[in-house]
Amino acid sequence: MRGLVAVFAIGGLAALGAAAYVWTGSAANVQSGVMPATVDLVAGKALYAETCAACHGANLEGQENWRSPGEDGRLPAPPHDETGHTWHHSDQVLFDYTKLGGREMMAAQGMEFDSGMPGFGDQLTDQEIWNILGYIKSTWPEEIQDMQAARTNGVPVN
Template identity: 60%
Template sequence: MKPIYLASLAVAITGLAAVVYVVGIPSRSVSAVASIFASNASEAMLAQGQILYQENCASCHGKSLEGQPNWREPDADGRLPAPPHDESGHTWHHPDSMLFDYTKFGGQVTLATMGVEMESGMPAFGERLSDDQIRSVLDYIKSTWPARVHAAQAEQTRADEEARNK
């Protein structure tokens, strides 16, 4: 076979494996998620985000976005445990720009640039994930929120963007 055909076959097999993996995750179906999520995120991007979340985030933030126990109480090192990313957490209180920076550059760096002195256990994923992959993870997380929470976070993002453009 020619190399281009082998590459195409590999991409097709990888895509099929991703669909099988996502369907096997005990959560909302990707099509159900895509139908309630009002953004430019395609069903494929949400599926990719769900896979990347499970591979990179679930070990701390929980397979079902539930976070670690007692996430509001500092641990022995003075750091807050990983918060939930579902509606019970505070992720949705922050604009997209902060969520992106926190994920790409890590909590400590992002907080420091905001003038906040606080220990953060959130590592930087900027060398592990591309910007588009980070966005797909964030889109997946946001797609799990109820409409009222999604609307509140969208308003935070709109206000932040307006302030940045002044």
């Protein structure tokens, strides 16, 4: 039975990853595009500490066993450093996932996914979300930043 659950979990992860990777549209009432040219990294770091670190770690390390569903069937919070998959997604996907939450963002794409990621659109302004994302991205090595930028710009990256 555990093997079957693992197969379904891996399949669900693959579907989520594929959907998030190829999706470039935006859900209703969500800013479209890429990160603004100007973000406040100091404010982003402070907002990350206040809003995100409880789940994603003070050092962007994520929760243990983040690739395996917990007892509730949900995936633990992934790391946002270069060891995680955050950099695999475009700016738009990261923004929408943060603003809408995982379940709502995926539902907007016609997919059902029980995500533990809440939406922060009622707590944070769009600029504050961009500031947080800018801070996260600023911690990545240059090569990772370049690959994420390519994905944001629609350039295939292996």
